[in-house]
Amino acid sequence: MIISSVKPFEEILKLLKDEDDIFIVGCNACAAKIHVGGEPEVLEMSRRLEDAGKHVVGWVIPSAACSVGSFDALVEKNPAVKNAKTILVMACGSGVSIISAVANVPVYPSNNTESLGGKSLGEVVPELCAMCGNCNVYYFGGICPKGQCPKQLLNGPCGGAIEGKCEVDPEKDCAWELIYYKLEKSGRLDLLDRIWIAEEVTK
Ligand code: SF4
Ligand code: SF4
Numbered sequence: 096m097i098i099s100s101v102k103p104f105e106e107i108l109k110l111l112k113d114e115d116d117i118f119i120v121g122c123n124a125c126a127a128k129i130h131v132g133g134e135p136e137v138l139e140m141s142r143r144l145e146d147a148g149k150h151v152v153g154w155v156i157p158s159a160a161c162s163v164g165s166f167d168a169l170v171e172k173n174p175a176v177k178n179a180k181t182i183l184v185m186a187c188g189s190g191v192s193i194i195s196a197v198a199n200v201p202v203y204p205s206n207n208t209e210s211l212g213g214k215s216l217g218e219v220v221p222e223l224c225a226m227c228g229n230c231n232v233y234y235f236g237g238i239c240p241k242g243q244c245p246k247q248l249l250n251g252p253c254g255g256a257i258e259g260k261c262e263v264d265p266e267k268d269c270a271w272e273l274i275y276y277k278l279e280k281s282g283r284l285d286l287l288d289r290i291w292i293a294e295e296v297t298k
Contacts, residue, residue: 097125097187097226099206101136108147110203110233111181117149118179120169120194121156122186131206132160132185140185140205152178160190161223166197188224188232188239195237201281202237204230234286236277243270249291 111117119137126132134156141151153175157163169176176182181201184191188208195202209228224232225242232239241247245263252271255262261269278284 096128097189097208098129098210099126099131099187099208101131101185101206102204102230104143107140107183107203107205108144111144111149111183114181114201114203115150116178116180117144117151118173118176118182119151119154120160120163120182120184120186120190121154122160122184122190123156124159124161126160126186126190126206127156132156132190137185140183144183152176160184160186161193163190163193163197166199169194169197188226188230188242191230191232192223192237192239192242195232195277199281201233201283203233206230234289235274236281236283236286238270238274238277240270240274243267243273251287 119141121132121134121137123133130136137154137156141154144151153173155169155173155176157172163169179200181203182194182198183203183205184194185205187206188204191202191204207228207230208224208226210226223242224239227241240249245261246253248271252269256269256272259268259272261267278286
């Protein structure tokens with residue numbers, strides 16, 4: 096079980112301030128069990144966003160957000176996702192990372208992922224999310240350097256990558272190269288202008 100909590104609604108609205116036509120992705124695994132991404136929470140989030148003047152184009156609750164294999168899998172469950180200009184994921188950081196990988200629109204986290212509780216039952220994808228408790232994976236194109244860069248660098252690469260492979264773990268692609276190319280592809284390289292300080296990284 097992965098333990099997450101919903102960010103304050105004002106923080107979610109701030110994240111979405113320039114976004115509209117929002118599609119919400121919940122999660123019927125951990126997030127539903129702890130009431131941060133099941134149907135009641137997704138419907139409540141949709142209502143609050145609409146009340147705040149945002150247009151919600153639809154929602155879906157896959158059996159597990161971290162196991163969504165393709166954008167078509169979302170379309171199959173709710174074709175309205177094709178009309179989305181933004182996706183809000185009510186799941187753990189791994190779920191946000193997976194949805195970011197399959198979607199071509201900005202993907203935002205509604206939750207902070209904090210820890211494992213009890214037996215994971217194979218639900219956790221630890222290499223994607225380090226469960227930092229303050230999810231800002233959107234700023235990294237959905238590829239979390241806290242989980243995927245062995246040095247957990249937040250302000251760019253270490254410079255040691257060789258032909259795209261990590262100098263610490265040559266079996267893996269350099270997370271920061273992946274982040275750069277993902278943000279370049281989505282026209283959001285401006286997100287890299289931000290300099291992260293330690294206080295912003297975790298609570
Ligand atoms: S920022 Fe990274 S480590 Fe923290 S909750 Fe999000 S995906 Fe997980
Ligand atoms: S090579 Fe890339 S992934 Fe590896 S430690 Fe350096 S920045 Fe991180």
